[in-house]
Amino acid sequence: xxxxxxxxxxxxxxxxxxxxxxxxxxxxxxxxxxxxxxxxxxxxxxxxxxxxxxxxxxxxxxxxxxxxxxxxxxxxxxxxxxxxxxxxxxxxxxxxxxxxxxxxxxxxxxxxxxxxxxxxxxxxxxxxxxxxxxxxxxxxxxxxxxxxxxxxxxxxxxxxxxxxxxxxxxxxxxxxxxxxxxxxxxxxxxxxxxxxxxxxxxxxxxxxxxxxxxxxxxxxxxxxxxxxxxxxxxxxxxxxxxxxxxxxxxxxxxxxxxxxxxxxxxxxxxxxxxxxxxxxxxxxxxxxxxxxxxxxxxxxxxxxxxxxxxxxxxxxxxxxxxxxxxxxxxxxxxxxxxx
Amino acid sequence: xxxxxxxxxxxxxxxxxxxxxxxxxxxxxxxxxxxxxxxxxxxxxxxxxxxxxxxxxxxxxxxxxxxxxxxxxxxxxxxxxxxxxxxxxxxxxxxxxxxxxxxxxxxxxxxxxxxxxxxxxxxxxxxxxxxxxxxxxxxxxxxxxxxxxxxxxxxxxxxxxxxxxxxxxxxxxxxx
Numbered sequence: 001x002x003x004x005x006x007x008x009x010x011x012x013x014x015x016x017x018x019x020x021x022x023x024x025x026x027x028x029x030x031x032x033x034x035x036x037x038x039x040x041x042x043x044x045x046x047x048x049x050x051x052x053x054x055x056x057x058x059x060x061x062x063x064x065x066x067x068x069x070x071x072x073x074x075x076x077x078x079x080x081x082x083x084x085x086x087x088x089x090x091x092x093x094x095x096x097x098x099x100x101x102x103x104x105x106x107x108x109x110x111x112x113x114x115x116x117x118x119x120x121x122x123x124x125x126x127x128x129x130x131x132x133x134x135x136x137x138x139x140x141x142x143x144x145x146x147x148x149x150x151x152x153x154x155x156x157x158x159x160x161x162x163x164x165x166x167x168x169x170x171x172x173x174x175x176x177x178x179x180x181x182x183x184x185x186x187x188x189x190x191x192x193x194x195x196x197x198x199x200x201x202x203x204x205x206x207x208x209x210x211x212x213x214x215x216x217x218x219x220x221x222x223x224x225x226x227x228x229x230x231x232x233x234x235x236x237x238x239x240x241x242x243x244x245x246x247x248x249x250x251x252x253x254x255x256x257x258x259x260x261x262x263x264x265x266x267x268x269x270x271x272x273x274x275x276x277x278x279x280x281x282x283x284x285x286x287x288x289x290x291x292x293x294x295x296x297x298x299x300x301x302x303x304x305x306x307x308x309x310x311x312x313x314x315x316x317x318x319x320x321x322x323x324x325x326x327x328x329x330x331x332x333x334x335x336x337x338x339x
Numbered sequence: 340x341x342x343x344x345x346x347x348x349x350x351x352x353x354x355x356x357x358x359x360x361x362x363x364x365x366x367x368x369x370x371x372x373x374x375x376x377x378x379x380x381x382x383x384x385x386x387x388x389x390x391x392x393x394x395x396x397x398x399x400x401x402x403x404x405x406x407x408x409x410x411x412x413x414x415x416x417x418x419x420x421x422x423x424x425x426x427x428x429x430x431x432x433x434x435x436x437x438x439x440x441x442x443x444x445x446x447x448x449x450x451x452x453x454x455x456x457x458x459x460x461x462x463x464x465x466x467x468x469x470x471x472x473x474x475x476x477x478x479x480x481x482x483x484x485x486x487x488x489x490x491x492x493x494x495x496x497x498x499x500x501x502x503x504x505x506x507x508x509x510x511x512x513x514x515x
Contacts, residue, residue, distance in 0.1 A: 012496045013489070015473060024471040052500050055449055058469040063361045063375075071375055075353060075382055079346050082386055186376040186412050 003035065006042070011049035021053040081145075133157040134175075137289025139266070144171070148189065149180040151266050154286040155210065176208040176286075178266045181223075196245045196252065200225040205237075206262050213282065216245040219262040227252065270308040270316065277302050280320070281337070288313045290330070295338040298324065345391075349382055352397055359398070359470065360405055366465065368409045373416075377408045384408075399476040402466075406480060452502035460495040463488060 011017045019025045020032035036046055134140045136154045143149055144160065146169060152158055156175025169189040181189045183202025191198045193209035194216055203223025209216040218227050219242040227243040228234040233252045235243045242257045264271040270287060272280060281292040290313070304323065308316050313335075317328050327338045357378065364374035381404050385391075394400045456464065462481060466472045474492070478485045 009497065009500065012500065013493050018467065019471075022468060022471065048504075052496070052503055053468075055499075055503060058465060060358070061362050061365055063358065063371075067375065068357060071357075071379060072350075072353065075350070075379055078379065078383055079349070079386055082383065183372070184376060185370070185372045185416070186380055186408075 004039065004042070006045065008045040008048040008052075011045060012052060017049065018053060021050045129159055130162050131157070131159040135289055136286050144169075146184065146187075147182045151178045153177065153265050154289065173207055173209055174211050176206070176210065176265065178204070178206045178263065180204040194245075195230045195247065195250070196227055196243070198225050198227050198243075206266075210282070210286075214247045216247065217257075217262075218243045219257050219259070221259055221263070264307075268310045270306075270311070272304050272306045274303045274305065276300070280304060284313065284316070284335070288335075290333050290335045292335045292337060295336065298339050345386060345388075348391060349385055352385075352401065353382055356398060356401055360401060363402055363465075363470065364405050364409055366462075367406060368413065373409065373412060377405060377412060380408055381405050396476075398470075399472060399480055402470070402472075403480040448503050449499075452499045455498055455502070456495050457491075459483075460491050460498075463492050464495055467492060 006014070016025075016028045017032060019028040023029060036043070039046075132140060132142060132150075132152060134152045134154055134156050138154055140152045141149065142152075145162065148169075150158065150171075153176035156173070156177060158171055158173050158175075158177060160171040169184070169187045171191055173191050173193045177191075179189075179191065179200075181200050181202050181204065185201055188199045188201055190200075191207050193207055194211070196209075196216055196218070198205065198207060198218050200223060203225055204221040205223075205225055206219040206221070207217070208219075218225065218237070220237040220239055222239055224236065224238060226234055226236045227245075229245060229250070229252045231250065235252055235254055237243060237254070240256060240259070242255050242262075243252060244255050245252050258273075261271045261273060265287075270283060272283070275283075277294065277298055281294060284290065285292055302324065304320060306319060308319070311319075313330070317326070317337075320326065321328075324339070329336045360378050360381070361374060364377055365371065368374045368377065381401065384404070391397075453461070459481070463477055466477045466480060467474075472480065474485055474488050478488045481488070483491075
């Protein structure tokens with residue numbers, strides 16, 4: 001029999017011998033136990049091989065029980081969601097582009113002035129677009145399918161694919177929103193806003209990207225995000241750091257921000273710090289859902305500071321008029337400021 | 340295969356192999372969160388399959404699939420963000436439990452010996468010693484051919500033997 005000729009190294013490389021030494025297979029264990037008894041002349045080689053194979057064992061890492069339990073529960077939930085999704089019947093005759101559909105629905109949304117407008121388009125079973133839009137003067141807090149929290153500011157619009165959990169966690173934003181992203185190291189979370197996209201694994205951050213402003217701002221509160229523009233310039237942000245994108249100049253620059261100021265909107269606070277008349281009027285339009293016309297606008301040097309917590313428009317205007325005389329008239333959501 | 344059957348099978352496999360998958364995944368990813376998320380992903384992907392009939396033996400299949408997913412994620416993360424880790428194989432001094440009969444000097448030698456192995460060799464040693472996969476299964480999992488697995492294992496074992504032999508022989512002498 002060939003085993004008679006084996007040296008220690010050959011025993012080491014023999015699968016069935018390994019299996020015996022490591023106790024993997026019952027049949028190998030009984031075969032080799034018997035064989036060794038019959039071949040005492042090979043004891044030196046056999047012993048050496050066993051010693052090397054059994055010299056060490058590899059440590060088992062035991063995942064924490066609670067983590068296993070919570071993973072198991074999550075899997076249960078995810079499997080159930082999958083079942084729901086696959087039940088959706090595809091409506092093939094209505095396979096128009098969701099972009100066109102979205103614009104139609106947006107028009108309807110505007111005409112009925114819905115506070116919150118959520119739509120599901122079933123163009124294919126796989127693609128379901130969910131849209132949320134908030135008119136001026138309102139705010140909306142909601143949860144994405146993965147449990148991430150979003151607070152949308154006034155005059156803002158956000159859309160995502162209902163299926164996004166299973167593919168990529170990606171949302172598109174016009175306007176301003178604050179995100180608290182649930183951690184998922186496989187699926188990064190991405191906010192696409194105009195020319196830039198912001199990617200995170202699990203963080204909280206604010207994105208301000210109104211389409212009538214020349215500036216897109218990303219402000220990171222916790223965690224880490226990466227901001228990339230459409231020319232592949234990128235910035236990785238740490239907490240307290242922000243990224244500013246100048247739409248005209250197509251420039252991406254880092255800046256430091258004051259989180260009280262950036263996040264004031266989500267707590268119902270208006271903060272003006274060295275604010276220009278343009279900034280003031282845009283903020284008031286968004287906040288109170290009015291459109292503003294300015295007569296005799298002040299010059300570029302005009303700046304204002306102030307904090308308003310859940311104040312009425314009238315109170316805000318009265319305060320401004322203390323430092324900078326102005327008259328105002330409000331009619332049918334049209335506000336006229338005269339300096 | 341009905342959805343309920345599939346779900347039941349998957350949850351059974353999950354309970355059965357979670358530990359094995361976690362141990363393997365952790366050594367590839369070197370990150371607990373990534374490992375856990377990838378295991379979830381693996382089972383969600385399994386659920387999308389029409390049936391499991393073509394899977395002969397679930398254990399090597401699951402390990403192999405998890406390996407793909409983790410390496411993909413590591414690549415993606417490296418390109419995208421935070422984790423600079425290459426998919427390299429972690430089997431270090433802390434992973435080795437020295438058997439009771441072996442003294443500290445031998446233990447240290449084993450650790451030195453392990454450090455001389457390549458990532459590939461460490462993975463093969465792990466799959467053979469810890470998980471008990473045979474050469475053929477290891478070839479399937481790692482995507483290298485059967486003969487290469489044998490060669491890699493053989494050179495690894497030779498290396499371990501070379502470094503450990505002096506000490507082992509000493510022990511034998513004392514016994515004699």
